[in-house]
Ligand SMILES: Nc1nc2c(ncn2[C@@H]2O[C@H](COP(=O)(O)OP(=O)(O)OP(=O)(O)O)[C@@H](O)[C@H]2O)c(=O)[nH]1
């Protein structure tokens with residue numbers, strides 16, 4: 200039988216040995232990756248693009264780069280960090296899986312979901328499963344429970360029925376229990392009862408995140424989000440070892456028990472990741488202040504996952520390098536892309552991570568650092584997929600996340616709501632008067648949207664867009680070049696004047712009027 204001492208003799212990293220004995224015996228496969236999929240209604244046709252390799256293709260390219268900015272954007276040259284990122288266990292089994300999707304529906308009490316319905320959660324869970332290469336949903340069941348926090352999640356009667364059902368269905372290879380997190384003990388008990396592996400939402404989303412993260416920062420954030428999972432797995436594995444007479448004993452010569460060593464290793468890992476992230480955060484602050492210095496207005500594009508944020512940025516900037524994908528969480532790295540508005544004002548569009556109702560907490564927390572940048576933008580665009588059957592619930596869930604980001608009120612008031620994918624809905628009429636209706640894919644409605652963005656930017660930055668008639672002989676033009684942003688100069692040779700289009704702050708315009716009265 201395999202023992203701890205044997206693992207140490209074989210030179211296995213302790214953390215790995217502690218966290219996943221099964222994988223030590225059967226070497227861990229690489230993370231498999233995710234595939235492109237259609238949206239819930241199956242309306243987007245492009246299902247054919249399959250991703251391969253460990254991380255899929257790189258899509259997070261920047262259309263707009265800061266001075267001295269590296270493609271990798273991190274500036275952290277730390278071999279230890281690289282090692283940390285490589286050292287990870289696979290979260291899901293290899294090969295095709297036919298999943299039994301089981302949704303515990305809490306009918307009453309404090310745990311009852313208010314924002315979202317069981318059907319929406321099931322539809323989302325299905326999409327998550329379909330995002331995984333070679334995974335399919337064999338059967339779906341919504342089963343009510345009054346005891347979601349109990350070890351076996353369901354009441355006795357329902358649990359017995361479920362066990363009979365799963366045991367009697369050899370075609371089912373695993374169960375996706377659609378809860379945010381399941382304790383290691385619950386997982387163990389359910390797997391023992393049902394005879395197949397059982398996964399929760401956190402593990403599935405984490406796996407998709409791992410596959411889609413491109414930059415070092417996103418990867419580190421995911422590694423940080425995994426620490427609590429490793430910690431609870433560790434406790435479980437040590438309890439298992441104890442049964443065999445191992446985990447809590449002192450390791451000879453070390454003065455520590457196996458559990459203590461592993462906890463220390465995890466703590467050290469956590470500290471290292473946090474330090475590396477701190478370095479990256481400082482660098483982001485630097486980039487932000489450079490951006491501010493250049494006075495380029497920043498527009499953050501936010502919205503539910505798969506609503507079309509990246510497609511919209513591609514349409515607004517004409518950046519051919521951007522490749523939107525029909526996939527949940529395609530964008531995990533915040534990227535900036537420059538574009539210009541009708542007055543030729545240059546702005547920066549920031550692509551952000553998409554939201555999901557009940558996105559596991561640890562993941563939200565780990566990504567909140569990147570979402571901090573949103574607070575420094577001038578305008579927010581909230582993109583909605585109005586072809587989605589649950590578009591209203593998606594909106595509510597995005598707004599509730601935005602509220603929790605502690606954004607300044609002025610910024611919250613500046614939100615432009617965009618109704619995307621109108622091409623998928625016959626004769627769509629918005630019931631919200633201020634929303635702008637577009638098809639990012641077909642390029643419909645973009646001019647109106649750009650005009651709206653421009654007026655929001657001018658309002659947010661306290662600037663005006665004016666056309667001033669100036670004398671070419673005087674000092675007006677050079678003054679305007681110095682104190683404002685000149686967009687266009689239209690010379691009228693007949694009278695020696697020019698019409699000059701400028702973006703100018705209120706205070707500079709006041710000075711201009713004093714210096715050059717009409
Ligand atoms: N029919 C139609 N499809 C669209 C439209 N906009 C986006 N899509 C499709 O929707 C899918 C998702 O688009 P993305 O731009 O990647 O969505 P996203 O919001 O960036 O998604 P995440 O980064 O995963 O959160 C892609 O297949 C797009 O082609 C649209 O206006 N009409």
Ligand SMILES: [Mg+2]
Pocket residue numbers: 508509510529530550
């Ligand atoms: Mg995207």
